[in-house]
Amino acid sequence: MFDNKECFKEMFKKELVSQLGKPISDATDADVYNILGLLIRERIGQDWAETNQRLKDNKARQVYYFSMEFLIGRQLGNNLLNLGVLELVRDGLQELGFDLDAAEEEESDPGLGNGGLGRLAACFLDSLAAQQLPGHGCGIRYRYGLFEQKIVDGHQVELPDYWLQRGNVWEVCREDKKVEVRFGGQVHMSERDGQLHFELSGFESIWAIPFDIPVIGSGSSHVNTLRLWSARPGKGSIKPYTGYDGSYYNYLNYYRSVESVSEFLYPDDSEFEGKLLRLKQQYFLCSAGLQSILRTFDKLELPITSLPDKAAIHINDTHPALVIPELMRILMDEKHCSWEEAWHITRQTVSYTNHTTLSEALEKWPITLVKQLLPRIYMIIEELNKRFCAELLECYSGDQQRISQLAIIYGDQIRMANLAIVGSYSVNGVASLHTEILKKREMKAFYELYPARFNNKTNGISHRRWLMHANPDLSRLITEVIGSRWITQPQEMIGLIKYAEDQSFIERVREVKRINKLRLAKYVQDKLHISIDPDSIFDVQAKRLHAYKRQLLNVLHMMHVYNQLKDNPSADITPRTFLFSAKAAPGYYLAKNIIKLINTVADTVNRDQAVRDKMKVVFLENYSVSLAEKLIPAADVSEQISTAGKEASGTGNMKFMMNGALTIGTLDGANVEMYNMLGDDNMFLFGLRAEQVMMYNQSGEYSPWQIYNVDSRVKEVMDQLIQPGRFCSEGQDFESVYQSVLHHQDEFFVLKDFDSYVEAHLRIDLAYGNPNDWLKKSILNIAHSGKFSSDHTIKQYASDIWNIDSFLL
Numbered sequence: 001m002f003d004n005k006e007c008f009k010e011m012f013k014k015e016l017v018s019q020l021g022k023p024i025s026d027a028t029d030a031d032v033y034n035i036l037g038l039l040i041r042e043r044i045g046q047d048w049a050e051t052n053q054r055l056k057d058n059k060a061r062q063v064y065y066f067s068m069e070f071l072i073g074r075q076l077g078n079n080l081l082n083l084g085v086l087e088l089v090r091d092g093l094q095e096l097g098f099d100l101d102a103a104e105e106e107e108s109d110p111g112l113g114n115g116g117l118g119r120l121a122a123c124f125l126d127s128l129a130a131q132q133l134p135g136h137g138c139g140i141r142y143r144y145g146l147f148e149q150k151i152v153d154g155h156q157v158e159l160p161d162y163w164l165q166r167g168n169v170w171e172v173c174r175e176d177k178k179v180e181v182r183f184g185g186q187v188h189m190s191e192r193d194g195q196l197h198f199e200l201s202g203f204e205s206i207w208a209i210p211f212d213i214p215v216i217g218s219g220s221s222h223v224n225t226l227r228l229w230s231a232r233p234g235k236g237s238i239k240p241y242t243g244y245d246g247s248y249y250n251y252l253n254y255y256r257s258v259e260s261v262s263e264f265l266y267p268d269d270s271e272f273e274g275k276l277l278r279l280k281q282q283y284f285l286c287s288a289g290l291q292s293i294l295r296t297f298d299k300l301e302l303p304i305t306s307l308p309d310k311a312a313i314h315i316n317d318t319h320p321a322l323v324i325p326e327l328m329r330i331l332m333d334e335k336h337c338s339w340e341e342a343w344h345i346t347r348q349t350v351s352y353t354n355h356t357t358l359s360e361a362l363e364k365w366p367i368t369l370v371k372q373l374l375p376r377i378y379m380i381i382e383e384l385n386k387r388f389c390a391e392l393l394e395c396y397s398g399d400q401q402r403i404s405q406l407a408i409i410y411g412d413q414i415r416m417a418n419l420a421i422v423g424s425y426s427v428n429g430v431a432s433l434h435t436e437i438l439k440k441r442e443m444k445a446f447y448e449l450y451p452a453r454f455n456n457k458t459n460g461i462s463h464r465r466w467l468m469h470a471n472p473d474l475s476r477l478i479t480e481v482i483g484s485r486w487i488t489q490p491q492e493m494i495g496l497i498k499y500a501e502d503q504s505f506i507e508r509v510r511e512v513k514r515i516n517k518l519r520l521a522k523y524v525q526d527k528l529h530i531s532i533d534p535d536s537i538f539d540v541q542a543k544r545l546h547a548y549k550r551q552l553l554n555v556l557h558m559m560h561v562y563n564q565l566k567d568n569p570s571a572d573i574t575p576r577t578f579l580f581s582a583k584a585a586p587g588y589y590l591a592k593n594i595i596k597l598i599n600t601v602a603d604t605v606n607r608d609q610a611v612r613d614k615m616k617v618v619f620l621e622n623y624s625v626s627l628a629e630k631l632i633p634a635a636d637v638s639e640q641i642s643t644a645g646k647e648a649s650g651t652g653n654m655k656f657m658m659n660g661a662l663t664i665g666t667l668d669g670a671n672v673e674m675y676n677m678l679g680d681d682n683m684f685l686f687g688l689r690a691e692q693v694m695m696y697n698q699s700g701e702y703s704p705w706q707i708y709n710v711d712s713r714v715k716e717v718m719d720q721l722i723q724p725g726r727f728c729s730e731g732q733d734f735e736s737v738y739q740s741v742l743h744h745q746d747e748f749f750v751l752k753d754f755d756s757y758v759e760a761h762l763r764i765d766l767a768y769g770n771p772n773d774w775l776k777k778s779i780l781n782i783a784h785s786g787k788f789s790s791d792h793t794i795k796q797y798a799s800d801i802w803n804i805d806s807f808l809l
């Protein structure tokens with residue numbers, strides 16, 4: 001049906017009329033979207049079934065990527081792209097009088113993730129399928145995505161994001177593959193035939209219903225599966241373990257409480273929050289996912305000891321770390337393995353990616369919660385800890401301090417990172433600096449115990465979504481110049497280096513960026529009624545709002561630039577448009593206060609006619625994958641300014657680089673690897689290095705007051721946070737921002753890096769003043785970005801961690 005344009009047009013018209021029962025002239029953009037979805041489903045159904053059959057017959061090891069988040073973004077455009085029919089469909093629709101872009105806008109953007117971690121999972125699925133690797137996603141089908149953000153009077157307001165309201169053409173409900181998940185109850189231990197048996201009674205039983213989404217491999221017929229689980233009350237034997245008395249209202253309450261397990265995604269707060277429902281969600285995912293894997297395995301009729309030859313289970317951060325005790329439980333209680341056997345199998349099956357060194361973000365569950373909700377799982381964790389500590393005692397006789405650092409249970413809490421490291425065969429960081437910090441500091445004791453287990457896999461991004469789909473004009477231009485091999489071999493983009501000084505190529509790159517900037521300017525005009533100058537520098541910071549990401553540093557700099565313009569209206573600065581987009585966790589007060597500050601500065605600046613040609617500030621609400629796809633291709637400058645040592649990798653940085661933006665950044669996360677390729681000529685580095693941050697933290701020698709007192713620029717902007725004037729009316733508006741810096745020791749070194757940041761921005765102004773030179777830098781950024789394709793990353797996971805083979809060739 002997608003073989004040629006005429007054929008597609010015929011199919012499309014037929015499908016539209018038969019599905020909707022209306023003439024094609026009445027079709028809306030939403031109709032076009034839905035019909036395309038149905039046609040694609042039909043087109044790939046056979047391939048999907050065949051891939052599954054091939055995986056079954058092949059009996060090779062498959063990887064299951066467990067993640068509490070899959071920030072997959074809209075599917076239509078990327079599916080068309082991966083099927084190789086995007087242009088054909090665009091042209092065909094146009095001839096029928098429809099606009100593909102408008103149809104794409106009708107798709108709701110599934111917000112099933114907070115940010116980088118969830119987006120990484122989505123990019124990995126895309127790359128697994130493109131490499132024809134047997135790898136599937138395992139997650140939760142949250143009925144509500146992360147909240148929808150509205151800005152009202154400058155404040156963030158959260159609204160529910162009911163992304164399923166209009167149905168979801170991409171999913172298939174596999175009712176027949178539902179599994180039971182049990183919570184609560186009592187464990188009964190008995191001895192039979194010299195073996196201990198454990199049985200649970202009085203538990204609450206709920207169904208996990210799988211919804212499968214096809215993950216289409218680019219340029220092949222390989223189709224993997226993203227399986228998302230939805231919670232529903234158990235049939236018949238409804239025995240809620242608390243409070244159920246048989247009344248109908250009570251039943252409704254019970255029904256709601258079960259459904260709440262897959263209702264919403266917890267926002268990633270500044271600190272770990274030990275909420276019971278979140279623990280329930282984690283176990284729900286782990287138990288359902290594992291049961292489904294084991295059912296597939298059972299069909300092979302092999303001894304259970306060969307499970308690791310058939311399945312690799314990867315956990316994206318510690319959120320799904322309960323797969324470790326849950327696998328132990330199934331192996332011992334249902335497959336009748338001994339402890340030693342079960343432990344051996346588990347440790348050859350599970351691998352783990354660490355995503356953070358921020359200690360306040362590490363998961364630690366109170367024993368009381370786990371014991372109450374998952375009594376058998378708690379027993380297993382306790383036994384595991386006992387055995388592990390006994391080993392440690394042998395190994396480090398008497399070194400109590402080291403043993404207590406390593407223990408899985410400490411005080412009244414279970415440390416999920418410790419559980420994940422002990423229970424898996426591979427632990428990886430997500431950028432080389434991050435992995436080194438894990439080995440040398442955060443997880444030093446574990447590294448010394450298991451040196452071979454630690455490895456690095458620098459994150460990556462799908463160049464199909466982030467370049468080919470988000471920036472088709474640039475993609476076409478690249479292909480024109482170096483041919484199309486880069487599409488399957490993104491590292492070939494390095495061939496663009498040769499054209500970095502080619503005047504005609506430079507002109508074309510300039511033209512593409514300009515078109516993208518005009519498109520964004522129109523979007524900003526339509527949404528916010530702010531007119532921005534496409535010839536100004538588009539300086540973008542788009543990512544979750546978090547103190548360590550230092551949006552505050554960016555704001556203080558803007559305030560300083562504005563102050564300068566007020567002091568000296570004729571100052572010769574390169575016109576700038578500062579663009580922001582960021583969601584803050586609803587309970588994260590400081591982050592929300594910073595959003596208000598950005599919007600307040602925007603208001604003051606944008607209203608001031610005297611600076612209208614020099615400076616604009618824009619905050620785009622509701623950051624999401626689809627907004628990122630609009631924003632990033634239009635950026636000139638990418639803000640990657642986290643406190644060194646705090647951003648594990650970052651992937652936003654890679655997306656901007658791939659679209660030709662120049663980075664202003666610290667030597668943090670993957671910025672370090674970008675810098676190693678680009679050097680000082682093609683990147684604007686500033687600020688403390690990670691070791692310096694650590695030294696100051698150890699010595700406690702840093703005092704923000706000292707900087708406040710000697711640097712008049714700093715004093716001016718800090719005072720403006722709490723004194724009525726340019727940016728605040730009554731003076732209390734930004735008290736918490738002010739205090740975070742001056743009264744709470746400026747934990748993230750905002751003032752310390754201020755001078756260096758201002759200076760880096762001056763270098764940007766200077767460089768932008770030489771357009772050809774700027775574009776050369778931009779081209780070199782694009783050329784080197786192929787290294788950050790997640791295709792490259794996933795190949796490393798496949799060969800070094802998972803040991804799985806591709807169907808390619």
Ligand SMILES: *Cc1c(COP(=O)(O)O)cnc(C)c1O
Binds near residue numbers: 117624651653
């Ligand atoms: C890539 C991406 C992120 C991660 O950005 P960082 O700058 O690495 O934090 C967050 N949200 C969305 C929607 C993204 O596409």
